[in-house]
Amino acid sequence: RVGLVVSAVTGVTNHLLSSVSEVLSGKPSQEFVDEFCRVHTAILKDLEPNIDQKLLEKAEEEIVTVAKEFDNLLTGVGLLMECSPSILDHISSIGERASTPIIEAILEGNGLTVRRIDPRDYIITDNVFGNASPLMPEIEKRMSPLRDETWDVLLMPGFFGSTLSGKTTTLGRGGSDYSAAILAAAFQASTLEIWTDVAGVFSADPKVASEAFVLDEMSYPEAMELAFFGAKVLHPRTIAPVVTLKIPTLIKNTFNPDLPGTL
Ligand code: ASP
Ligand code: MG
Secondary structure, eight states: EEEEOOOTTTTHHHHHHHHHHHTTTTTOOOHHHHHHHHHHHHHHHHHTTSSSSHHHHHHHHHHHHHHHHHHHHHHHHHTTHHHHHHHHHHHTTTTHHHHHHHHHHHHHHOOOEEEOOOHHHHHOSSSSSTSSOBHHHHHHHHHGGGGGGOEEEEEEEEEEOOOOTTOOOEEEETHHHHHHHHHHHHOSSSSSEEEEEESSBOOOOOOOOTTOOOSSSOOHHHHHHHHHHTTTOOOOTTTHHHHTOOOOOEEEEOOOOOOSSSS
């Protein structure tokens, strides 16, 4: 069985954050909501030939609901001319909440039994909005009953969770990898795979050093050190949850899945 953690569609989290700043500087919210809808509807349209229409309609309904929520929140920010860190986290989480139903439609369209979870019920964190840390014992306690349920894929939007009192928090930019590591640790998974847009972890920044090559393998301390010094392929705190459990972590390229990646 597989746990699958989904990130937002490319550019959407940036779009959500810049919408907030634009609305705070007096722009009307409508165009930002329209753009949000357009991006997701275009993907559903692309899937039309391959995925059952009913499943796509279900995804679209949910995206419309999430877009309405985005609209209401942005309108509120515009009226109050203020956006607290907790409201900003709530708005930031909307990208993952819209991408997940699309992935769910694809999985179900391929005959898989999907158990979707809302991270606000499972990924419990401290209240450091924008850069929250997981409360692992609480997360493990909440996730434990999922083991006994029937599913092929446990599907969860990444990047966000919730405080104990139910306020949405985010785990820092690029935090979906972190969510995946938390899920892997909670389930003591056999492997954590991070599917990204590069061939793996390079020996140096390929934009700076042309002789940089993809590393087949590296140790956890080396990975943490690289992240600490700014390698963008891994979220700095991402792999911490899997390190103590020694869960092998594989970085793979979505656009070239045959490449071995970095272990
Ligand atoms: N969507 C979030 C971000 O852009 C999380 C992620 O991509 O992992 O930071
Ligand atoms: Mg991302």
